[in-house]
Amino acid sequence: MKLADCAPLPGTGYVARAGELVVACARADGDEDLLLGVMDKVAANSGDGSELVRHVTRAALDQDAAPDWACIGVTAAGGLAVLVHGAAVARVTAADGQSVSLTGMDALIPVTRVFTGAAVSVTLELPGHGDADSRLRLDGGVVQAGGVMLTTVGGPVAQPPVAVTPPVAVTPPVADAPLLAETAPMAEDLAADVAAVPSAQSDAVVPEPAPSPSPEPVLHLPDASADFDSVLLILSEDDQAQASPVTTPTEPQPAASDEQAQVDGVYCPQPKIKHFNDPAVAYCRVCGLGMLQQTRNIQRGPRPPLGVLLLDDGMTFRLDADYVIGRDPGMDHDVAAGRARPLRMVDPAGTISRLHLRVALVGWRVQVTDLGSANGSVLQHPGVAETQRLTPQQAVEIQPGSTIHLGRRSMRFESYLSA
Amino acid sequence: MQTIADYELIRSLGWGNHGQFFLARKPARLPVDVEFVAVKVFAGRSTADTFRRATRELKAFAAVPSPHIVSLYDAGQHDGVLYYSMQYLERGSLAEPDKPIGQAEAIAAVRDAALAVSALHAAGVVHRDIKPGNIMLDENGGKLSDLGLAHVIAPGVTVTGMGPVASIEYTDPEQLQGAPAGPATDVWSLGVTLHRVLSGKGIYGEDLPSDDGLLALRKVMSAAIQLAPGLPQPAAVLIADCTGPSGERPTAAQFAERLSSMLTEPETSAAKTKSASAKA
Numbered sequence: 286m287k288l289a290d291c292a293p294l295p296g297t298g299y300v301a302r303a304g305e306l307v308v309a310c311a312r313a314d315g316d317e318d319l320l321l322g323v324m325d326k327v328a329a330n331s332g333d334g335s336e337l338v339r340h341v342t343r344a345a346l347d348q349d350a351a352p353d354w355a356c357i358g359v360t361a362a363g364g365l366a367v368l369v370h371g372a373a374v375a376r377v378t379a380a381d382g383q384s385v386s387l388t389g390m391d392a393l394i395p396v397t398r399v400f401t402g403a404a405v406s407v408t409l410e411l412p413g414h415g416d417a418d419s420r421l422r423l424d425g426g427v428v429q430a431g432g433v434m435l436t437t438v439g440g441p442v443a444q445p446p447v448a449v450t451p452p453v454a455v456t457p458p459v460a461d462a463p464l465l466a467e468t469a470p471m472a473e474d475l476a477a478d479v480a481a482v483p484s485a486q487s488d489a490v491v492p493e494p495a496p497s498p499s500p501e502p503v504l505h506l507p508d509a510s511a512d513f514d515s516v517l518l519i520l521s522e523d524d525q526a527q528a529s530p531v532t533t534p535t536e537p538q539p540a541a542s543d544e545q546a547q548v549d550g551v552y553c554p555q556p557k558i559k560h561f562n563d564p565a566v567a568y569c570r571v572c573g574l575g576m577l578q579q580t581r582n583i584q585r586g587p588r589p590p591l592g593v594l595l596l597d598d599g600m601t602f603r604l605d606a607d608y609v610i611g612r613d614p615g616m617d618h619d620v621a622a623g624r625a626r627p628l629r630m631v632d633p634a635g636t637i638s639r640l641h642l643r644v645a646l647v648g649w650r651v652q653v654t655d656l657g658s659a660n661g662s663v664l665q666h667p668g669v670a671e672t673q674r675l676t677p678q679q680a681v682e683i684q685p686g687s688t689i690h691l692g693r694r695s696m697r698f699e700s701y702l703s704a
Numbered sequence: 705m706q707t708i709a710d711y712e713l714i715r716s717l718g719w720g721n722h723g724q725f726f727l728a729r730k731p732a733r734l735p736v737d738v739e740f741v742a743v744k745v746f747a748g749r750s751t752a753d754t755f756r757r758a759t760r761e762l763k764a765f766a767a768v769p770s771p772h773i774v775s776l777y778d779a780g781q782h783d784g785v786l787y788y789s790m791q792y793l794e795r796g797s798l799a800e801p802d803k804p805i806g807q808a809e810a811i812a813a814v815r816d817a818a819l820a821v822s823a824l825h826a827a828g829v830v831h832r833d834i835k836p837g838n839i840m841l842d843e844n845g846g847k848l849s850d851l852g853l854a855h856v857i858a859p860g861v862t863v864t865g866m867g868p869v870a871s872i873e874y875t876d877p878e879q880l881q882g883a884p885a886g887p888a889t890d891v892w893s894l895g896v897t898l899h900r901v902l903s904g905k906g907i908y909g910e911d912l913p914s915d916d917g918l919l920a921l922r923k924v925m926s927a928a929i930q931l932a933p934g935l936p937q938p939a940a941v942l943i944a945d946c947t948g949p950s951g952e953r954p955t956a957a958q959f960a961e962r963l964s965s966m967l968t969e970p971e972t973s974a975a976k977t978k979s980a981s982a983k984a
Contacts, residue, residue: 504723504724504745504747505747505748505749505785506706506707506708506713506745506785507708507709507782507783507784507785508783509707511782511783512782513708513709513710513780513781513782513783514755514780514781514782515709515778515779515780515781516759516763516778516779516780517734517777517778518762518763518766518776518777518778518779518788519734519735519736519766519775519776519777519778520766520767542859543859543884545882571926589881589882590880590881590882593862593918593921595917595918596865598865599863599864599865599866599869599917600858600861600863600864600865600917601861601862601863601865601917601918601921602858602860602861602862603860603861603862603880603882605860605881605882606859606860608860615751615753626859626860627859628858628860629748629749629858631748631749699918
């Protein structure tokens with residue numbers, strides 16, 4: 286879903302738009318700067334409507350009175366997040382003509398909703414607004430207005446919206462007609478945020494969101510004053526004549542870490558290509574065939590990759606060997622001996638140690654060990670909010686979905702095939 | 705002015721695996737008669753060991769006698785940054801030609817790349833990164849570029865986070881599963897490249913997600929191959945052979961020969977209406 290037409294209504298307040306985010310507020314002394322600032326910040330960050338609604342909620346609660354504020358934004362999941370506060374009103378209309386009105390008048394805290402239904406139009410109204418004029422248009426920036434009339438294009442997305450939690454008591458009743466697919470109010474997100482303030486026992490390191498590949502990588506160019514080494518690759522005629530094919534050994538002896546380890550496992554019952562599996566699993570990891578009949582037939586075989594390490598910069602490493610991760614992993618004995626692969630991870634802030642973490646494959650399991658790093662390593666198991674600081678030199682098993690924070694960087698262990 | 709070693713970098717030519725290509729002015733010390741060169745600058749800091757191993761591989765690549773391999777000039781390391789320079793071909797690559805090219809010309813360029821791969825294999829060199837973006841165009845046809853160095857720079861890496869992640873659609877899934885790269889995995893990539901050039905599509909049906917490495921990997925690991933409908937029969941058979949079991953694939957030389965015969969047989973011209981388009 287995207288915002289299409291965006292027509293300001295006449296009035297004395299402000300309406301601002303940045304991409305798929307729109308805010309409206311009555312004129313007050315200075316409050317509007319705060320709201321406009323929040324929108325700019327979210328637009329520069331994720332551009333996600335649910336983030337806008339959460340931040341505006343927080344900003345609204347910091348005000349002494351209830352300012353007349355409204356905002357709307359397309360969420361990352363393709364829904365529409367709406368917030369009204371004070372005397373602001375939002376009217377949301379579905380493609381089939383059904384509509385719902387939200388007002389902040391009856392509530393003490395901002396009223397929020399996420400709509401995931403088909404194409405809608407939305408009007409945000411501030412007190413004293415004039416009639417809509419469809420010739421007016423706002424593609425971006427801030428204008429003086431009393432509200433805004435919006436239409437959206439594009440249907441809902443297949444996946445359900447993210448936060449679905451029971452409503453809190455302070456939300457006002459909504460119109461009773463069966464309406465657009467509507468999810469629970471988001472105000473409780475705030476309560477959850479408050480509750481999530483780290484307790485004394487929990488770790489000081491705040492887990493960052495899941496790694497997202499940076500679309501535009503940054504290339505480091507050398508300091509021009511430094512010396513450089515170079516090797517000429519241009520060959521003379523003589524060199525070319527001498528370059529005898531066939532005998533040129535280009536592939537050095539493969540490192541021991543590149544050889545597939547032999548482990549005990551079971552083959553799936555697929556007739557053509559039999560996939561080698563962990564004897565503990567009930568279904569083949571590749572073809573999904575049931576393996577209950579196979580579990581007694583344990584054989585020695587080459588271990589397939591156990592998944593991938595997905596770094597926060599988008600790099601993905603195959604887990605078919607042990608890795609030593611750090612600023613200078615080449616100094617590790619196992620790396621030098623070819624028993625583990627070096628994985629260089631750097632952080633300009635210097636929070637990664639030369640040898641920081643070891644990832645080891647043990648049978649069909651993956652273990653991580655902090656190598657006595659200066660800033661430590663913090664493990665977050667999937668679906669668990671608490672984090673665990675690794676004890677140096679003590680191996681801990683991780684599951685697909687586990688995130689490991691190394692200083693300010695992070696990586697996730699993921700399985701190749703969707704679970 | 706940005707520089708590396710004694711190269712003045714003029715502008716970016718785009719991202720490749722692990723680094724960025726630049727148009728640069730040729731330093732006086734290089735004994736070649738050109739004004740401009742292309743320089744690949746690798747991301748991340750390289751160590752003396754990385755530089756030594758990368759140089760060894762680049763030397764082997766540069767020494768392979770074939771008119772269809774881009775000439776390399778110089779490799780170096782400057783302040784921990786690895787680079788190498790090569791012939792600059794202003795017509796661009798099969799993925800991004802400077803002007804649209806006809807299908808016959810595109811097929812001929814893939815054939816030339818296969819001849820280059822065949823020469824590499826005869827010399828014991830595996831390319832590891834064959835895709836339309838690495839087949840450059842010049843007036844004589846195609847020239848293979850950008851030897852894959854991922855195994856030197858970051859052993860075990862499957863998605864580098866630089867350049868389009870969808871380029872793993874050209875990688876043999878067995879290699880993603882840990883199998884070593886070899887002549888057969890290069891032939892797989894040649895087959896997928898031909899498919900892209902002829903149909904404008906990848907072999908996994910829909911295009912791979914271009915911004916999510918993990919999703920792209922999962923798709924390559926789990927999706928069945930779907931050849932595009934309407935491919936000329938000999939091409940469809942050739943692509944199917946290239947993406948079959950690794951022991952049964954044609955050699956790069958056989959691949960080139962079969963493409964050559966397709967270029968001379970008239971019935972393939974039926975499929976020439978679509979202009980070739982390809983993505984790296």
